[in-house]
Amino acid sequence: MIVADKKREQIIDGAIKRFTHFGINKTTMNDIAEDLSVSKPSLYYYFPDKKHLILGVIERVFTDFYETLTKKLNLELPLETILFNSIDIRNTFFQKYYMLRIAEGIPDLLNDEIIKSKLSSLKDLEKDFFAELFRKAKQRGEIEHEDMKHVSELYLESLMGLTTMCVMETGKDIFPDKKALNKMTQKQKDLSSIFTKGLKCE
Helix, strand or coil, X not given: CXXXXXXXXXXXXXXXXXXXHHCCCCCCHHHHHHHHCCCHHHHHHHCCCHHHHHHHHHHHHHXXXXXXXXXXXXXXXXXXHHHHHHHHHHHHHHHHHHHXXXXXXXXXXXXXXXXXXXXXXXXXXXXHHHHHHHHHHHHCCCECCCCHHHHXXXXXXXXXXXXXXXXXXXXXXXXXXXXHHHHHHHHHHHXXXXXXXXXXXX
């Protein structure tokens, strides 16, 4: 089982590398099989089609992000500092995997039920993580609100909006330069400060 899992992870590593360099649309399952020197039957054993391989890539990126977020979490810090640290982690992953451009590789991304279901479950996991951060801050007497799940959703959607604006201003075919990335990060941290202050107990 361990060997099988290792082979699966090697295939995902190869897919990430090729997707990043050549784009998802221009990459075939044959390309990945050749890159890794594995037989097509072996590749299709782990991933029956390209969509499931893309799904494996999405899961890997999010799992790595979530594990890093959890590992570096220090609940003894003030909420604002915790949010700042999470933004730094988020934007490190944004830079690392930006060139994957997953959405471009799946026509009608949100209309695909398998992909949509997986993205929804991953988003829910992230929402739950931040909802728990806000609940802990409430227990410490830092903030006050009745519905921390709603707070989490608003916060994450706001961060995503600022990320989207950065991509739109740069141009989707161009990797954001350091100035653009720093500007996005600062806006996200400014938002976090305002957000935190707005939830503070009177």
